Amino acid sequence: MSKITVIGSGPSGVHFALSLLKKGHLVEMIDVGFSGEVPVNPNDSFNELKENLKDPVKYFLGENFEAVVGTDSASVYEFPPHKQYIFKSPEGYDVELHGFEPHLSFARGGLAEAWTGGSYAFNDIDLEDFPFSYSDIEPFYNEISERIGLIGVDDDLARFFPFHKNLLPPLDLDDHSQSLFNTYEKKKDKLNKDLGMYLGRSRIATLSKDHGSRKKCDYSGRCQWGCPSDSLYVPTITLNECLNHKNFKYISGILVKHFDYDNNNRIIAITGFDVAKKTEKVFKVETLALAAGTIGSSRIFLDSLLKKEGKIIKLAGLMDNRQILAPFINLKMIGKQFNPDSYQYHQLAVGIDTDDPKNYVHGQITTLKTGMMQPPFQSMPLDFKTGIYLGRHLHSSFGVVNINLCDTRRDDNYLTLSQNSEGSSRLVMNYKPPEDEDKTIKFSLKKMGKFFGKLGAVIPMFQVQLRPMGASVHYSGTIPMSESGNPLTVSGNCKSNDFGNLYIVDGSTFPFLPSKNLTFTLMANAVRIAEAEF
Amino acid sequence: MKSSILITGASGFVGKTLIRKLELSKFNSVYLLIPEQDVPDALKNIGKNVVILRGDITDPEVHKVIPENINILLHMAAITGKAGRAEYEKVNFEAFKDIVISGKKKGLEKVIFISTIAVKFSKRKRYFYSFSKEKAEQFLNGSGMEYSILRPTMILGSGSPVFKGFSMFAGLPLIPLFGGGKAIIQPVHLDDVCSTIIQILTKSIFKGDTYDIGGPDKLSIREFLKRISEAKGKRPAFLSIPMWIPVSIISILDRIIYSFLPLTLGQLATFRNDSVAEDNIILKGMTGEFADIDVMIKDSVQGELDDQKFSRAVRECRVFTKYLIGKKSTHYNEKKYVEFLSKTDTSHLNGFDKILSGLAVKSPLFTKICDAYSRFFFQHSLLRKKLGTLFAILETSPVTYRYIDDIGSKNIFTILINLGFRGAWLVFHLFLSILFFLPLQILVGRGGKKQLKGEGRE
Numbered sequence: 001m002s003k004i005t006v007i008g009s010g011p012s013g014v015h016f017a018l019s020l021l022k023k024g025h026l027v028e029m030i031d032v033g034f035s036g037e038v039p040v041n042p043n044d045s046f047n048e049l050k051e052n053l054k055d056p057v058k059y060f061l062g063e064n065f066e067a068v069v070g071t072d073s074a075s076v077y078e079f080p081p082h083k084q085y086i087f088k089s090p091e092g093y094d095v096e097l098h099g100f101e102p103h104l105s106f107a108r109g110g111l112a113e114a115w116t117g118g119s120y121a122f123n124d125i126d127l128e129d130f131p132f133s134y135s136d137i138e139p140f141y142n143e144i145s146e147r148i149g150l151i152g153v154d155d156d157l158a159r160f161f162p163f164h165k166n167l168l169p170p171l172d173l174d175d176h177s178q179s180l181f182n183t184y185e186k187k188k189d190k191l192n193k194d195l196g197m198y199l200g201r202s203r204i205a206t207l208s209k210d211h212g213s214r215k216k217c218d219y220s221g222r223c224q225w226g227c228p229s230d231s232l233y234v235p236t237i238t239l240n241e242c243l244n245h246k247n248f249k250y251i252s253g254i255l256v257k258h259f260d261y262d263n264n265n266r267i268i269a270i271t272g273f274d275v276a277k278k279t280e281k282v283f284k285v286e287t288l289a290l291a292a293g294t295i296g297s298s299r300i301f302l303d304s305l306l307k308k309e310g311k312i313i314k315l316a317g318l319m320d321n322r323q324i325l326a327p328f329i330n331l332k333m334i335g336k337q338f339n340p341d342s343y344q345y346h347q348l349a350v351g352i353d354t355d356d357p358k359n360y361v362h363g364q365i366t367t368l369k370t371g372m373m374q375p376p377f378q379s380m381p382l383d384f385k386t387g388i389y390l391g392r393h394l395h396s397s398f399g400v401v402n403i404n405l406c407d408t409r410r411d412d413n414y415l416t417l418s419q420n421s422e423g424s425s426r427l428v429m430n431y432k433p434p435e436d437e438d439k440t441i442k443f444s445l446k447k448m449g450k451f452f453g454k455l456g457a458v459i460p461m462f463q464v465q466l467r468p469m470g471a472s473v474h475y476s477g478t479i480p481m482s483e484s485g486n487p488l489t490v491s492g493n494c495k496s497n498d499f500g501n502l503y504i505v506d507g508s509t510f511p512f513l514p515s516k517n518l519t520f521t522l523m524a525n526a527v528r529i530a531e532a533e534f
Numbered sequence: 535m536k537s538s539i540l541i542t543g544a545s546g547f548v549g550k551t552l553i554r555k556l557e558l559s560k561f562n563s564v565y566l567l568i569p570e571q572d573v574p575d576a577l578k579n580i581g582k583n584v585v586i587l588r589g590d591i592t593d594p595e596v597h598k599v600i601p602e603n604i605n606i607l608l609h610m611a612a613i614t615g616k617a618g619r620a621e622y623e624k625v626n627f628e629a630f631k632d633i634v635i636s637g638k639k640k641g642l643e644k645v646i647f648i649s650t651i652a653v654k655f656s657k658r659k660r661y662f663y664s665f666s667k668e669k670a671e672q673f674l675n676g677s678g679m680e681y682s683i684l685r686p687t688m689i690l691g692s693g694s695p696v697f698k699g700f701s702m703f704a705g706l707p708l709i710p711l712f713g714g715g716k717a718i719i720q721p722v723h724l725d726d727v728c729s730t731i732i733q734i735l736t737k738s739i740f741k742g743d744t745y746d747i748g749g750p751d752k753l754s755i756r757e758f759l760k761r762i763s764e765a766k767g768k769r770p771a772f773l774s775i776p777m778w779i780p781v782s783i784i785s786i787l788d789r790i791i792y793s794f795l796p797l798t799l800g801q802l803a804t805f806r807n808d809s810v811a812e813d814n815i816i817l818k819g820m821t822g823e824f825a826d827i828d829v830m831i832k833d834s835v836q837g838e839l840d841d842q843k844f845s846r847a848v849r850e851c852r853v854f855t856k857y858l859i860g861k862k863s864t865h866y867n868e869k870k871y872v873e874f875l876s877k878t879d880t881s882h883l884n885g886f887d888k889i890l891s892g893l894a895v896k897s898p899l900f901t902k903i904c905d906a907y908s909r910f911f912f913q914h915s916l917l918r919k920k921l922g923t924l925f926a927i928l929e930t931s932p933v934t935y936r937y938i939d940d941i942g943s944k945n946i947f948t949i950l951i952n953l954g955f956r957g958a959w960l961v962f963h964l965f966l967s968i969l970f971f972l973p974l975q976i977l978v979g980r981g982g983k984k985q986l987k988g989e990g991r992e
Contacts, residue, residue: 029624046937050932050935051929051932056930056931057870057927060926060930061927065877067926068922068923069921069922070919088975131593331946335946335948335949337944338939339941340939360541372926372929372930373929373938374922374925374929377922377925379924379986381909382904382909383905383906383960383963384857384909384921384922385858385902386956386959388925388938388955389952389953390953392938393941395939395941427945506826524872
């Protein structure tokens with residue numbers, strides 16, 4: 001039985017910890033761990049909240065109306081006020097950004113506390129640069145599916161992401177998604193052949209059946225506002241499971257600054273900063289696992305080298321999925337009444353077959369149900385009065401496809417440090433999109449435009465929004481898995497090639513980022529490491 | 535042992551401030567009798583031991599629901615301003631009498647009655663308000679209750695109804711001074727009236743006495759009006775009118791067209807009598823801490839400005855709601871909109887932005903024209919921010935969200951035809967707005983390119 005110190009409580013950290021605990025190890029998890037409120041009125045639907053809360057506007061828009069999207073906002077939707085804690089940074093966490101606008105999280109459960117649950121297994125093509133194949137990680141995909149509860153079916157999209165075990169039956173489709181799906185079913189032979197495009201059910205980490213103490217989705221329409229029945233999986237569910245283990249110790253309120261290592265490159269301690277008391281605290285370490293997310297873990301790594309050796313290095317290969325939000329209007333749904341009591345996030349996904357299968361383009365289709373209408377009105381080329389008329393009658397026909405592009409490790413994209421006059425460090429992020437990105441975007445939008453056109457929907461291209469790099473929160477690639485044994489890499493089992501007792505169990509180690517959401521693979525990989533190395 | 539108290543007039547001018555200052559937890563139970571159906575915000579969630587009773591104090595049914603074992607009655611409810619003799623009598627005397635009699639049967643022992651200094655006036659012909667208060671005082675005196683009667687002078691402070699009247703006078707280009715404005719007044723601050731009531735409750739002073747409450751300064755009405763006028767940044771000019779003129783005219787008209795008169799004989803009494811407080815044991819040692827006349831005027835003027843700002847905001851909310859969804863705004867919509875405006879920094883607005891916002895509130899039609907122009911030529915205007923936020927409020931509020939969400943099922947062609955008309959209507963308004971606003975914007979300056987920020991927004 002050994003003691004492993006895990007930094008961070010995101011999806012990688014909690015599943016790594018849970019596997020270790022199941023194997024009888026001692027786990028100490030150190031985390032800043034900002035936390036939010038429990039969902040209000042858990043039995044109320046989305047509209048019942050408006051009726052029953054004392055101050056619904058404060059709940060939905062925030063104390064200072066911060067969820068109202070302004071005319072020059074970069075986002076179509078702001079995160080709900082009560083989820084803002086997820087993006088709160090501790091005082092003095094300095095960053096300098098060049099071409100990258102990341103969301104950072106120091107919350108209990110990390111960024112995945114605000115995810116939309118998309119969980120797609122990587123196939124052998126996606127894993128080509130990884131030192132393992134799909135068959136090596138498949139058991140861990142199955143294990144994670146069992147743990148978190150995942151819905152999905154063996155449909156046309158299985159050609160892009162393998163159909164693995166332990167998938168739950170899907171949820172009922174909302175009316176709009178059903179309409180798109182039905183049209184696709186009628187025309188799919190032509191769409192597959194002419195456009196190389198496929199539509200199917202999203203794989204989502206939510207429940208269509210009760211799962212332990214978690215209840216199945218009750219279609220309350222509150223997904224974006226925090227699932228009150230815990231049917232939509234978030235990492236704090238697994239963290240709470242860890243907390244029930246006697247061998248688990250969770251220390252929150254600590255921002256880990258760096259680790260200290262001896263001359264044999266063995267880590268002996270970590271130095272943390274008590275966020276409340278504003279004092280430093282040292283924790284002894286036997287084995288360390290960094291799971292603070294690519295940016296968090298990379299910074300700890302960089303700061304540790306700076307502290308011990310006084311040198312500033314670059315961690316190259318930063319990756320993130322470029323996301324393009326393409327709104328669409330389904331003509332068949334115009335003038336129909338929408339049903340607010342529906343699953344709110346994406347229920348359909350779309351895939352574009354490309355000449356090089358590694359460049360697969362993935363899209364998630366979200367139809368508008370209980371999402372607020374105010375944000376799109378800001379950018380409509382109409383006065384509010386006409387916009388509202390249009391919006392009300394088009395509500396049930398609105399949707400958005402979130403198109404994701406893959407990313408590769410490139411030397412231009414890196415994390416490093418700079419020092420200010422007081423000697424403290426600042427994390428510097430540099431990112432340049434690939435040179436042929438415009439071409440890929442045009443290709444994807446052209447295909448999507450045609451595809452949705454065939455489904456009876458229109459994408460108004462002037463409303464398409466290219467999200468800034470960093471917006472997808474799929475950061476990865478800075479300390480990649482490699483069989484080379486080179487410095488600043490990790491082994492196939494994510495053991496550091498620089499420090500003997502260090503594991504990096506988050507996205508930092510991914511050598512390639514497919515267009516599919518990486519969170520599911522993060523969790524499966526963390527379990528794979530725990531099983532292989534401990 | 536802790537007492538239980540029934541407070542009437544808790545939602546009134548003095549009541550709201552008093553409730554905020556009173557340590558309610560020191561009572562076993564606190565019952566607040568208010569006439570409003572909707573509980574005012576100031577009285578919401580103020581203590582677990584607080585019970586709100588809704589009803590008109592003149593309604594005998596209300597007297598029946600007065601709970602058992604109430605020890606103290608603090609009676610502030612009254613009708614002031616301009617009402618008929620019978621109404622004054624019914625509200626200020628009869629209702630009070632009934633509550634005391636009804637309460638006595640249920641264990642009521644002590645009463646604090648808020649009366650008026652006007653009871654002491656010597657010249658009070660047809661001053662029905664003071665008569666009704668005097669009758670109530672006399673009833674209490676013979677009721678067998680332990681009591682204290684308070685006779686405040688003119689109460690000033692934020693929201694003071696009497697100040698509004700004087701302020702209106704002080705705002706005139708030529709201020710009429712009946713009787714030369716020589717009558718002496720001794721106003722008292724709202725906070726100090728509340729402190730006095732709290733003192734009586736805390737020290738349990740129920741000796742069957744009557745206490746005048748006045749502030750530290752005595753001044754003539756002329757001086758008072760002069761100071762109000764100056765506080766509002768004006769240079770006052772007075773027109774002295776001998777007292778016999780208004781008294782003669784109003785004496786005749788008061789009996790014929792009472793309800794149409796801007797000033798009644800009763801109201802004129804303030805100009806005919808000195809309103810000063812006699813020293814008493816309660817005020818002994820307290821008046822040194824009372825607010826002086828300058829503070830009172832400052833707070834009253836500020837309150838008036840706040841009221842005006844609030845009224846403007848509510849009107850704006852109503853006009854904009856009508857424009858956006860074609861419906862009336864609810865009280866909750868208005869409250870949230872006012873809250874949003876109070877958190878919005880408008881200090882850096884340029885002239886054109888102000889003009890646009892000012893014109894838009896004239897009517898929903900103006901809002902349409904201003905909005906159409908803003909959307910295409912001034913996207914970052916305050917008006918767009920206001921309309922966007924108000925719509926967000928409407929779609930997250932009870933009642934209004936339902937209207938926005940529910941469309942039933944409509945035929946696509948009906949929608950398209952409707953949209954065509956609306957589009958043409960928009961183009962027409964846009965054309966109008968360009969004719970008017972484009973030269974104005976060029977003249978006044980574009981500016982306002984930066985997104986407006988609320989306090990909590992980055």
